């Protein structure tokens with residue numbers, strides 16, 4: 001069964017770089033059936049950002065790429081912005097932990113402003129490095145994470161969390177942290193989820209699953225909210241290091257062809273989950289993404 005008309009096909013987490021495939025990757029996505037991308041920012045420069053201006057430049061690049069992809073490819077792109085939690089490691093080494101934390105907090109304020117001005121849809125990636133860090137950096141990380149949750153609360157938006165893989169206990173801990181900061185856990189997304197989490201045991205936190213074939217098969221019958229993503233890196237130095245941007249639409253086609261309920265299932269990650277977590281629905285018109 002082909003993909004139904006009017007169904008958005010959404011990759012919930014990718015990166016694009018002006019030095020990588022950029023628009024070409026978005027063209028592959030569209031050719032495979034994709035319509036909407038959530039585009040997470042990243043460092044585009046050689047050094048970790050050491051000033052608020054550097055973060056402002058970074059966010060402008062992300063916003064510019066989103067615009068370019070819409071204009072040239074017709075794929076709707078939603079920017080997701082925040083200082084990357086791992087930046088605290090490099091910035092602490094250069095500036096000291098307390099100045100690095102202060103910069104990080106200002107960059108979170110800036111990202112919150114982008115959301116309130118409707119130029120971004122969520123704060124991300126926020127959270128914790130996926131590797132051990134010194135005690136001093138770890139304290140800064142925890143402070144920054146709490147602050148990110150508060151900025152999301154005040155900006156009325158979701159957060160996209162970067163962290164090591166989480167056990168069910170980890171999901172519950174995350175949910176409690178969000179609640180402590182006044183952000184409903186239903187607005188917290190664990191990105192790069194690499195194994196299925198039981199919907200009953202994740203404390204309301206929403207998994208964004210890596211679109212590996214087996215995992216997609218395992219989760220496709222789960223009630224929402226959950227998302228699919230590639231975490232596409234668009235790094236010409238690491239070809240094939242991650243899933244290609246065409247992957248989510250290809251998985252969607254496979255689900256659609258999988259049986260009677262196939263096409264119904266797709267509304268869960270691509271429409272209903274977005275509506276529940278973000279508060280609006282992506283839409284497709286006769287000409288493509290709206």
Ligand SMILES: [Zn+2]
Nearest residue numbers: 015040125231
């Ligand atoms: Zn990412």
